[in-house]
Amino acid sequence: MRTIQWNAENSTVRMIDQTLLPVEYREIECENLAQLCEAIKSLRVRGAPALAAAGAYGIALASKLSSANDMESLLEDLKNAARIILATRPTAINLGWGVHRVIKAVSEAYDTAGIRDIALSEAQAIADEDVQINKTLGKHGAxxxxxxxxxxxxxxxxxxxxxxxxxxxxxxxxxxxxxxxxxxxxxxxxxxxxxxxxxxxxxxxxxxxxxxxxxxxxxxxxxxxxxxxxxxxxxxxxxxxxxxxxxxxxxxxxxxxxxxxxxxxxxxxxxxxxxxxxxxxxxxxxxxxxxxxxxxxxxxxxxxxxxxxxxxxxxxxxxxxxxxxxxxxxxxxxxxxxx
Amino acid sequence: MRTIQWNAENSTVRMIDQTLLPVEYREIECENLAQLCEAIKSLRVRGAPALAAAGAYGIALASKLSSANDMESLLEDLKNAARIILATRPTAINLGWGVHRVIKAVSEAYDTAGIRDIALSEAQAIADEDVQINKTLGKHGAxxxxxxxxxxxxxxxxxxxxxxxxxxxxxxxxxxxxxxxxxxxxxxxxxxxxxxxxxxxxxxxxxxxxxxxxxxxxxxxxxxxxxxxxxxxxxxxxxxxxxxxxxxxxxxxxxxxxxxxxxxxxxxxxxxxxxxxxxxxxxxxxxxxxxxxxxxxxxxxxxxxxxxxxxxxxxxxxxxxxxxxxxxxxxxxxxxxxx
Known part of the structure; x- marks a missing residue:
């Protein structure tokens, strides 16, 4: 289990609740933006790289939950979601970086399905890259x-x-x-x-x-x-x-x-x-x-x-x-x- | 109020309960040896110089409480009290120093009243000297x-x-x-x-x-x-x-x-x-x-x-x-x- 990851089965963001550690290990599922924002605010997920992924997955989650069926409305929904996520921890630079990278990526899409696909794949890329960077860094350091x-x-x-x-x-x-x-x-x-x-x-x-x-x-x-x-x-x-x-x-x-x-x-x-x-x-x-x-x-x-x-x-x-x-x-x- | 002092009115040892600070300020009265030992063990009184006074006052307290009316029995009671006090914190050197200084002082007494008087006055002297030493030290340091x-x-x-x-x-x-x-x-x-x-x-x-x-x-x-x-x-x-x-x-x-x-x-x-x-x-x-x-x-x-x-x-x-x-x-x- 990663610190934070996408649960494809339920289209939710799954994370380890770090506020309970070390007394209790519990994985939580964020089914909507409010739950994700509460998790960021309460430091259930923390650490600069993890927050980049949390922000990115937040946009992916918002794209899945939006009922918009035209591109303009969907992009508007994602921008609103971005504002809500950024307000949780305004000084966390990486949170904003993750959010904006996904917002930028979806601007290349041709239709609403494309937006939803790109939002998730970009968030996944951010998470995967973080792991890859750490492994490369780790090998040098070792x-x-x-x-x-x-x-x-x-x-x-x-x-x-x-x-x-x-x-x-x-x-x-x-x-x-x-x-x-x-x-x-x-x-x-x-x-x-x-x-x-x-x-x-x-x-x-x-x-x-x-x-x-x-x-x-x-x-x-x-x-x-x-x-x-x-x-x-x-x-x-x-x-x-x-x-x-x-x-x-x-x-x-x-x-x-x-x-x-x-x-x-x-x-x-x-x-x-x-x-x-x-x-x-x-x-x-x-x-x-x-x-x-x-x-x-x-x-x-x-x-x-x-x-x-x-x-x-x-x-x-x-x-x-x-x-x-x-x-x-x-x-x-x-x-x-x-x- | 000193950290620890003799309460002449009730023949008790009065101290600030340091385990409750800073949430609550409470002075406690130790009326017998068991209460004093509990206070030392539970760190209600702590710090090397304060423990020297606590040990010394403990012997003074034991001398007041002992019903012995011959010197031999009274000295035996004080030696028992010393053992009990020292067992509370066996590695606290100053505690033992305070106890032994009083035990040594009472050996100069001529009768049971003398033992009781000397025990208290020696304990008082230990406490007063500590304050005097700190004030002299403080003046040099200032x-x-x-x-x-x-x-x-x-x-x-x-x-x-x-x-x-x-x-x-x-x-x-x-x-x-x-x-x-x-x-x-x-x-x-x-x-x-x-x-x-x-x-x-x-x-x-x-x-x-x-x-x-x-x-x-x-x-x-x-x-x-x-x-x-x-x-x-x-x-x-x-x-x-x-x-x-x-x-x-x-x-x-x-x-x-x-x-x-x-x-x-x-x-x-x-x-x-x-x-x-x-x-x-x-x-x-x-x-x-x-x-x-x-x-x-x-x-x-x-x-x-x-x-x-x-x-x-x-x-x-x-x-x-x-x-x-x-x-x-x-x-x-x-x-x-x-x-």
Missing amino acids: SLLEDGDTVMTHCNAGRLACVDWGTALGVVRSAVEQGKDINVIACETRPLNQGGRLTTWELMQDNIPVKLISDSMSGYVMRHELVDKVIVGADRVTEDAVFNKIGTYNHAIVAMEHEIPFYVAAPASTFDFKGWEGSVKIEERDPDELRYMQGVQIAPEDVPVINPAFDSTPMEYIEAIITEKGIFRPPFLIDEVRT | SLLEDGDTVMTHCNAGRLACVDWGTALGVVRSAVEQGKDINVIACETRPLNQGGRLTTWELMQDNIPVKLISDSMSGYVMRHELVDKVIVGADRVTEDAVFNKIGTYNHAIVAMEHEIPFYVAAPASTFDFKGWEGSVKIEERDPDELRYMQGVQIAPEDVPVINPAFDSTPMEYIEAIITEKGIFRPPFLIDEVRT
């Missing part, structure tokens, strides 16, 4: 891992963030597929605990040995020589820095202090060819994320909070960036990734 | 803080860990008392969240401005120039390293990378004159601390966990150690602290 390595990772750059395979965890999976013994140390990743909830769960599902630590233990495990390499994902890569889940920067500094290579696994689509560290505004998230944990109060209810969604790690801390186009070692010209 | 400084701290080295005033937070309080504007950034301190629950609470009580971050955000706040100094407490100081709550080492490395001074506030009683980094065994705590949060499951129930109680920070990361005997800058001879 060449950096040796039999017996322990890899520390942060957050969830795994198959649950993608359609399948994963980026940072895709590298681990590819190395395991090559017959290498790889152990993983997963950092909990406060405040939303994607490492503790999702990375641990998906690796245990695949029987890849994993141990959980709190984010503050990365120095301890490195000083005790329990880590050979660090691999994390990325939300955005500029010429001078890598933006990723808050906490990544700490691990990068601590890894360099222990002379442990720090790798970033990121598809070429993550590269921002025009941006630089100072040009990216870091979003502040809801302070209640640090005051409550699944509804339980864990800090004074009115304590002021600093809660950036991500941080930036300057390129000098990074040993290499693993992409589907190969491995890039800083300093590199960002345009090399484009070609 | 000389390092400038008006307008923001101090980052980890865990709770505050008045709730002591009888009053605190060590790391005692330095902040002394600086504020001198009229300096000091802001604090409190790191949450996973997995038991003493920073999020207790440090925030006690500073808010004193109207000292505090902001909460997750442990993984220390690099972010330093890179954004939001921190002037770091001050933490210590569980043990050897010639070559400082042992403190897990996560301290990460902050020390990250602070050095940003050229931010990293201070340790620790009374001379924390110094281990014979030990060195490699000689101290770091206790592994219950893995469920990372799998559950106040009863709520936050990771797979069977995920393997690494959960060291503390870490060691080599002396080269430390700008100075603040004690009641003055400020010591590494490299220093540990024997200088003794004299």
